[in-house]
Amino acid sequence: MAPTLLQKLFSKKVCSSNNDCAGGLEQRWALAEFELAQIRLIVYQDCERRGRQVLFDSKAIRKLDAVRPHNTEETGKRQSATCDTGSQTGPKDIPPTYQYTRPASDVNMLGEMMFGSVAMSYKGSTLKIHHIRSPPQLMVSKVFSARVGCSNAGSTSTLQDSLDSISQTCPSYSSSIAHSMPVDMPGRGRSEDGDSGIARSASLSSLLATPLPSPGSSTSSGSSYQRRWLRSQATSLQHGPVPRWSTEEMFNLSDDSCGSNPALVRRKKIAVSIIFSLPEKEEENKAFQEFFFSHFPLFESHMNKLKTAIERAMILCRRIAESSQRVQVYLCRVMEALGDFRMTIWNLYMAPRISEPVWLTMVSQSAKRSALCQRFLKEMSHLMDHSGKSQFLPALLTAVLMYHLAWVPTVMPSNHLPIKPICEKHSSHSLDLLAKSHPYNPLWAQLGDLYGVLGCPVRVCRTVVVGRRRELVQRVLYILSYFIRCSDLQESDCKTYDIISPNPCTPQDHTDNPAKPTPSEVPETPPCPEQTSDLATTLTQAVPAPDQNKLLVSLSENPDPTSFPESTNDSLLSLSTQDSETGLDCLSAGPDPVGTETEFDSSNQSPLLHRAHFLIGCPQEQEEEVHFKGHTAASGGLCLDKKWSLRGLMDMQQNESLDSALGDSDAEETPTRQPFVATEKHYELPLPSCEMNIKPSVNHFGRSLLGGYCPQYMPDFVLHGISSDQRLKQCLMADLEHTVLHPALDEPVAEAVCIVADTDRLCVQVATSQRRVCEAGRLGRDVLVSGLVCNILTSVIQLHKLNLSAEFCVMHLEDRLQELYFKSCTLAEYLRGQTRVHVRELGLALGIESSDLPLLAAVASTHSPYVAQILL
């Protein structure tokens, strides 16, 4: 059984790495085993004329192999890996022969799920995820409109014919569903732009040419703050749906250009679906799902790659005249691509990780700081001793600091007084506020940090350390895990707020069922702890005030249903709470809630208790002005000082006569009212408190993308080590190009870069998607070693050798990094307003050496984007 064998091999390596390397540098990531055969690929076609057809289903393909009678699913991977290279070289690696077997019984159902029961005429690609309960599976589908060439319109149909003719046991999977009229959803005009990465980023920035909340100087961690703010704006619902880029991603069935003529696009859809069989054990199932959903951008990116390979296979096989051979070529190609996909996913899930990345561990566990600093310096001086005069570490560090730019915000001076001792940096306050008021996806932000996507032009970078000596490679990885930085993520475990259960008295009151509990019993025996809450209990949950319980009792013990008329929701409940600094909602209510109006202001009593108005019962006044002021406003700079005029306590008739807020048209609102945001009449309800139980998150990119010494080159990892660069050389260029075309970041990317550090030869190269031609045998260009970086390293190591405390040395390192940042500011300031500058001039005026210029320019571009344009 090949995959299990493979896994055993790998996991053995993993285990041994855990044992032999000092301190257990690496850990295996996955909680559970994962097998290649758990990934199934289906390619489905939905054609107006011919109905639905399965174009590929890895479950229904059998490999015909006389020598080794293996089942297809299992040998698929091995064979496919050799498929295309082998076909040219020797007779030993003759491409395998595949055969379609009986279709799996679930394909019709899966087709329904992929395409939906109503056809959509939307031309862009659609993404879908389904959860299938039994057997437990997750299905990810991308549905594309097919772009058919003008020369050979038949395209897939010829393939289908061939497939049909090969296996009589395999009838066409045309489904007999009566199609309703396609739902008409035309694309928008903007779809036609055939945009390149840079053009896209230009249009993106113009789209987002919204003024920033606090430009430049006033926020400390400027660039990262800005990136996050822009993301929250770009994905905001308040602007309605704004397709950000590439809405017209199609499935190419033609290699000629005339297919781009929209007139020739037929109503044909192609779905590429990946189905993951989920583990049976609940824990393992949960672990995989958590991993899948948190790492979805990476899965999606690999699916895009797979889709491209399928496109190519279809185009290629059309050129083959002979039918059975055509099918063989097609199947072989797709199986090969599937094999790659499976292996990549398997690696992503199973590969070893650095168990204690230095920077992240310092951030998350400050108690460990001293020990970490010691270890870090020890490893660094070891490496310096090892590499001798070779400039290996300075070169590597120059490249890493230049491309993995997320260290810059961590040295940018803060505007706030540190609460802790100065050596302990503190977390960004402005970012906290931003995350709360304009939520963005922290996972996305973290991924961008790790890939260093902070500069201009937008570059994505990762680093691979190659070497036969495991402990040496691991040492380099460990050191780099201090410089490749990102924010730490914490997951708050919110207790579910459940409030839907009704007042339990009501239904029973309407019936005379003796089997049901009598109304009087109900308050004492709630059916289920999480269901007990109606609105009243809501308040108790949010508010541990004793008065509140009294209120609850008086509401829920009320046995007379007439006191709960149908229009209870019209008896106004107006309430505003203010979160206290401690995150607790404090709220008080009067003891007699029905029929009277109570206003209770607790804010005068204690600074921790905040003001709360609680009004319930019959109207005394029609208008109640509630005024409150955000407490955070003063401290956090968020302006929140609003006045809401609340329509208080009024009955339905008055509502109907006065308020047309839900009337036929928004325009009918009386002009005296401020539009929408300022004042509008609503029933105000308290926001249920969110009791956060913060726990360290495991499934985040900071933990998952800093790889250890891996058995194989990995295209996703921000950092990892491998023993040989053989596969790296095969795949790197294609991977970099793919990164630019389908960035996992969901953001246009101008360039993809990979830093390759060879610990055997002690050299560092930078490969880029932009420079395709390299000298033979080389992956990229050499790194120009920055003198500043050299000095930093030397002085830190010197201090360490003088037996200064490790924490002091690390602090010194941070100061020196901050110095780099300040130098970049000088450079940016000098370049402001200039168009062209000679390098010599920079040396004379600012004392910037030419070897430092690329690094400083990259750093400067994170806070002053114009720098890149002048210096490029």
Added chain:
Amino acid sequence: MNALVALCHFCELHGPRTLFCTEALHPPSPSPPQPGQSIPGDRDRDGDREGEGLTMRAHNSATQRADMCEGCRSLPASHPGFVSVDSETGIRFLSHQHPRQPQLFSVVRQACVRSLSCEVCPGREGPIFFGDEQHGFVFSHTFFIKDSLARGFQRWYSIVMVAMDRIYLINSWPFLLRHLRLTIQSLQSTALKVFDSEQCVCPQRAVRMNSAFSPAVFPHQRSGNAARSLSSLTQHPNLWESLHSSFSWLLKACGSRLTEKLLEGAPTEDTLVLIERQTEQEEERSVWEGAEGGRSTPPPFDDSRGEDLPGPKFKSLRHLRQVLGASEFRQLAWHVLMGNQVIWRGGSPVLIQSAFSMLKALLPVGCVRSVPYSSTYEEAYRCNFLGLSPDVPIPTHVSSSEFCVLVDVMSAEKGSLYPVVCDDDILSTYQFSITSASTQPTDRGTRASVSL
């Protein structure tokens, strides 16, 4: 979270309908679009939407309300809706039957129709994710609610969460599933109790089996029953309030599920000094206020004063250098850096003040003590930047000192010596003469002069 949550229903008479929708309104960014002003591009998009097909057409609420039954309705038309405010962040959660933002109307409609009529979920109950860049992305969970009077004794609903950020939404899948399931289960169990009790009173199966089926009567018989609202199915008097709270909570909790911890560098010395100074001032002020009943103290150094006043000003160090000339500027800068007293004497306080604010950039904030404009000489221990009115005499021990530099600002005469013509009026208005007793060491001055 940057999303909205909606409850949708497949009405037996009217098809998929949005019942209830909770939106999150984020506080406006510092320069928000003026009220009433639409965001650029809105109009285009709305125009586009006109072209959308019949099924998906965003009916305006008027036409839709015309054929609405109880089952398709949540809040009565006159109901003002609910609001909850997150006072910490200013985010407001609004609930109505339909989204209030017009650009979201068709987005929600689309999500509703797709969730209940287009997308196929195995078993019909469960989570699906679907969407595209144009219509937004949707996490949908479909479910049945028991209804003793409905066809098949159940009605079909879905809760959808719509967002533009597909990655965020997909990342949140396990969280959303966990919490929506609880909401749905409690709705279902509540409705089941109502169902059971209704069945006890009047078992519908028996009624239906016994009643003679007549095609002519059937639709009319059922039409009355088809109109049961969710609140009557659950007998929940505060159902919509509860849903509002639940959905608001979900939006808030989902947005704050993951928090980032990003470290910053140590603050600069300047920041520390400023913070310290600010604290001192505050303390001083509170002492003053305590002693003299709220009389405000004059601030010791008012740097911002005069910045808004009209008149020629220096705009940057570059500008200052351009006006003074390279070697004069260098001389002046040297004195500033040496910590010598820099005296500007002239008739325009605004100009002098602006010169000081530019020159201050050369020093750490803690080293700046300025008296912007005075009618008497102030000693060097009191200030290193001193502005004086034109006729103030300078004591000889000062003017002869090498630790002092004097810049006299005089009105310019015709035929100025300065050949450079700037587009501002400082040069045409003023002349500057710099005098100092010190003879500066001639360092490698070329270095600085290339740059600025």
